[in-house]
Amino acid sequence: MTALNTLMRLPKLMMAGSNGKGLVGPILIILILSMMVLPLPPFLLDLLFTFNIALSIMVLLVSMYTMKALDFAAFPAVLLFTTLLRLSLNVASTRVVLMEGHTGPDAAGKVIEAFGHFLVGGNFAVGVMVFIILVVINFMVITKGAGRIAEVGARFTLDAMPGKQMAIDADLNAGLIGEDVARKRRAEVAQEADFYGSMDGASKFVRGDAVAGLLILVINIIGGLIVGVAQHGLDFSTAATTYTLLAIGDGLVAQIPALVISTAAGVIVSRVTTDEDVGGQLTGQLFANPQVLFLTAGVIGMMGLIPGMPNLAFLIIAGGLIWFGRRVMQRAASSAGAAAETPAPQVAAELQEATWDDVALVDPLGLEVGYRLISLVDKAQNGELLGRIKSIRKKFAQDIGFLVPVVHIRDNLEIKPNAYVVKLKGVQIGQGEASPGQWMAINPGQVSAPLPGTQTRDPAFGLPAVWIDGSLREQAQIYGYTVVDASTVVATHLNHLIHAHAAELLGRQEVQQLLDRIGKESPMLVQDLVPKTLSLTTVQKVLQNLLDESVPIRDMRTILDVLVEHASTVSDTTELTSLIRLALGRAISQQIYPGNEELQVIGLDGSLDRVLLQALTSSGGLEPGLADSLLRETQSAMARQAQLGLAPVLVVQHPLRVLLARFLRRSLPQLKVLSHAEIPDTRTIKVTATIGGKA
Template sequence: MKARDLTVLMGVILIILILVIPLPGGVLSVLILTNISISLLVILVAMNTTHVLQFSVFPTLLLLVTLFRLGLNVSTTRAILSEGDAGGVVETFGSFVIGDNPLVGFVVFIILVIINFIVITKGAERVSEVGARFSLDSMPGKQMSVDADLNAGLITEQEAKERRKTIEKEADFHGSMDGASKFVKGDAIASIITVLINIIVGIIIGMVQMGLSIGESVELFTRLTVGDGLVSQIPALLMSTATAIVVTRSSDGSNLSADVVTQMTQYPKLLYVAAGTIFLLGLTPINFFLTTTIAGVLAFTAYMLQREPDIPTDLDEDELDEAESSELRAPENVVSLINLDPIEFEFGYALIPLADANQGGDLLERIIMIRRQLAIELGMVIPVVRIRDNIQLNPNEYRLKIKGNEVAGGELMLDHYLAMAPDMEDDGIEGIDTEEPAFGLPAKWINEEFKDEAELSGYTVVDPPSVVSTHITEVIKRHAHTLLGREETKQLIDHLKESHPILVEEVTPEPLAVGDVQKVLAKLLRENVSIRNLPVIFETLADFSKMTNDTDLLAEYVRQSLSAQITKQYMKQDKTLPVITVSGKVEKLIAENIQQTEHGNFLSLDPDKQQEIITTIHQEAEKVSLQEETAIVLCSPAVRMYLKQLLDRFLPHVIVLSYNELEPDVQVQSLGVVNIA
């Protein structure tokens, strides 16, 4: 244990001891001076903090210091009443304040207690209560602001996490201060009661047990009580003031001293007004020399503040231009320009209301929901979407970029609705012909007056924000594999390691590096297979990575381990799976043309045969689509990977599954067969 930790622990133990063990006057003097020093240090720290969380320990420290002070009160009261002596510090304070008149000293002490209790402590308690209430009430709004900045790309995920943590800490701090201020109030009340006990009981003890006269007893115990009260009230006053400073601070990043000086002197002309007023007071019986001196100081301060700062003139205009040009050519300014945002959404000026919350736009909130939805569906954290307007685009145009490359775009008409007909040849509704951007379906932009009519006619009617949200969702899904890099994979691995440390250690960094794991996960995402079930994926990698480090084969093994997930993804509610099966002849042809190299296996098939297979699958897929079914090709595990690679360039939307990726209870329904001559 560190020495500073032991110091705090020993301090708490000391507080407990002074409550029960009588202490000699010398020890009490040391502890009293220590108490004053701690209180002075606390108020100085409170004045120099620029944010409440820089002094987050203050509520707990306030409790400990208050307990320490109460313990000293008990010890000094015991010493005063039992021995008539509480140490040199108490005696000195009492004698200095009282002087020759005990009554005056007692009145001064009472005024000090009243100021502390009624003014400072009462005010600090109220401010703490209001601060805690407002902090808790504003917490949801602050959290939403962080989410909005995150989706706008103004901050990173790490910065958002830190800001959320800061908001929670601030709420906890103000709640703690609300409770801690009650201890300060109780301490002030206890001090008053202690004073009354010391005087009343002390006078009685002095007369009965010590044999003093009433005058001597009053003089002795009044002096000791006032001295004890002062050495207690001065630290209490400092702590109460520190409490008030902490809970009333509203800083812009500077300490209290800087704020006071800066803000009090920001209007120099007002200092002239104050100086003139003080000078006029000197024309009354008030001391003329004194008022003139103070007025002169205020006027001189105003004059110094109004002086313009000296501007260096040794640089001519050409040299200044050269300096600015050099700054623009600095490497930092160039390097910052090469950074690419993972996802960018740009739109023309007519679509600004879509993202402007002041105009009713909710695109930021929709993107937050999209990222959450895709995190559940895909099992990866989608990067923040940078949203910006672009005057180079047409007013109603938008486009989506992935890592700087435009991957999708479209046009929106904010004052229209998009209507998609159940029958592509249905022209019963008047509108502007267009194409639904996410799935390429024929559609129309219709006016709001035709909305109800279109819905009654069986059209699917969607508002523009929903259109663009759906488009963004589908585009991110299709490109999720490009968004998963090594850094993102490392984050997923670290997250899994918290719950499955042994499993992660068995896979990475040996036998698979982070890059190998990333390739496997990217291959799954490329075919729309969620990687959310990381434990099962890593179990499979742990089993098969010892036999091969071919990421293509490992991805196939993982797909088979995720058979329940894949089956559920494509199976219909009646547990049937309509598919296009691959004939044994085609599978044999593919298997015979697999070339094995040191860099992996690939399909080396005659171009004519490739084209024949692709054409046949395309024809069968069109037949299936006419039946409103998804085109799924089913083949053996040995050729699935190579058949998918063959179709990727020409028929990327065709799904290819193997028999090992299906659960036993699913009923396969063949809608066609892929065969060649």
């Protein structure tokens, strides 16, 4: 009675809220295990067998109405619980059959009596055959097929996991989905793999259940004969009839729910994921074509006319198929007519007022491609450019110090098929052409022979290049060309443009995210600066000044330390930028000249240096003639540096650095202008070219 009392209290525990829900699983396990040990009265056996049948029907119906396998992700656990429940009932009923079977066919309850007597007509031979057939159907057909499908599904799901993860990352990188959606889709991919892996193992439960049911039947029959004849004095015929019918009833009442559960497992693993349940798929695909129904009706009708055949049954089925086919045709005709009578949606759209939903916001960073380049950005075609863009953003964040906005990719039929356009806040900042399937051979300046192909220029750096076939790739490398594929061409150009416009990509939101990041580690540093001393706009302007001069902002702690130190006395963003450059001098020099090598730079002639200082102090600016001469000689000095294979770096006195950097940046963006004060004392400087005098 302990198990009965616990069972009667189970609904109250389940209604106790969230804490009660957490107790349902352990309580069910305890009940199932207790049924193997504690004796159960016949009435409680009737209730539990009825509950087992109802539970199996519920599981089958839930599996029929699921849209995809993950909608019933608890099925492997349900399969385990139902299998344990059936085996526990078998053990409990076996105990009652062997102990009380001599009293009559209702010794183990009315349910077992009904299955053993009424369903098989009281004939134990028929009952044994029916039971064996059910076991064979369950074990050899349904369970074996479902287990094989689950095994193959688990293997294919695990093999497809990397591709699905890459597709999610590509959609996230392309801006098609957000971080929350990507996280949810990754969780679904992992759950799908776990589900099919669990189903592969859970199918063994049903197979073992079928074997156990067959063994329990044999044990009940043999044990019943021994107990009935030896202990209760029954004759062999009476004992065989009584205990065999009880064993058959016990076996059938367990095997029928097992067959239903196995069918549910087959439905779950064999269905193809669509927006319809299994019933909708069957009716929508099996009976959707009236021609199939009419042809089937014709074949069945012809068979029904053969003498000796059950004519009435065949003709009734043929007539039903013809009637159903006509209904399908009428329904299709009415649907087509309703669609034709439906007014054009454009008319209704024209009558609607404009709303804020019609306002299209400009993407911070966009890439538009011609239709021949769609394969480079299409995840279904394994477009390599999506992964490269993701790597570009990650590398930029690591090198420069902030994360650029997501690159939104769209196709544009108005541009050339092989062209692409890079836009910043809706404005074009770069364009180029790429040839998928071909390779760009870039001439770095020292090649041994020309190559056949389409002449072009590298869109990122303007170097002469040629598009060649893949068969000439190795030959081009031997000649000294730098050979890259189409996706690398686009990615390199995009990366170059992102670095060139880094200052414009650093918005207030990115600055705030940087401050929040630093605030987690050094909260007082951020609190003392923004907004107490400087506004967020001023900090943004200083950071943009650094990015304009190709100075990374990774060392935000040093940048904020300088701002906190000088913000109370210096308000000009240009002066604050210069002070920060002094603090970052070692990193700036290391960026241009790695290691401890000598700094071979361009210098100013002493007379030119004095003239520029005088122009700076007089605030009159550079005279046109002086400006032209300075620009011309700087270009000559840069050419000499290039011939020597040296970086174009101009080193001047600190007061002149800002003036010359602003003046030369427009015409010579690749020139770096440093001040003597920014170079650490431990580094050696060698002037290899001089502006305003001879080298």
